Amino acid sequence: MASSIPPSDLTADPIDALLSAHGLRRTSAARLVLGWLLAHPDTSYTHAQLQMALLSDTESALDRVTLYRLIDRLTQVGLLLCRVDANRVRRYQAMPSSVHAIPHFECQSCHRDSPLAGALKTSANDLERAAQTALEALKALGYQGMSMDFAVRGVCADCATGTPGLAS
Incomplete structure (x- = not known):
């Protein structure tokens, strides 16, 4: 164009x-x-x-x-x-x-979606390499236009402790 x-x-x-x-x-x-x-x-x-x-x-x-x-x-x-x-x-x-996988946490109670990049900073390079390897393997098989989602689901600390106001 x-x-x-x-x-x-x-x-x-x-x-x-x-x-x-x-x-x-x-x-x-x-x-x-x-x-x-x-x-x-x-x-x-x-x-x-x-x-x-x-x-x-x-x-x-x-x-x-x-x-x-x-x-x-x-x-x-x-x-x-x-x-x-x-x-x-x-x-x-x-x-x-530059990102191939964005790790995040989804609370099943308050439905808040929180990025985990800070919490996983020591493992972020390993996660990035694993995502890149998986995407390259799929690309070699002919898959196109891919991205990767890394979601951890559970109950956040605020909901687990019943801290009012923080989970909303």
Whole structure:
């Protein structure tokens, strides 16, 4: 897809450059959604949570169908990670290009989704190597467009101890 925007203008805005590099149109909606998720890299959002967050942060609202189609396209090209939790709820998060597996903990009581990168920092390199090895093996078999999800499910410390207010 040829762009009428000079290459020097694309590098001025990294979000536009990402969208173009992945073959997507640089619409205001695409810039808004990708920009929001990149600004909040450690948070995963449901469709409804993302719609509310965008609405509270800007005066322009995206209708739910437009947002759904946009996050679907962003996920298909690998800019977003889509996880399905234990309750079959889809959650979306920015997918850094250097990451092949994002470890996270899903609480089965409060349904909070917490990144585990900090807790697993001593094992993060081992996890990354294992994910890369698995993805390379699948690629050799002809699989394409892959990402890996590493989810641990259980009850978080706040819910286990009954600490009020922290789990909500």
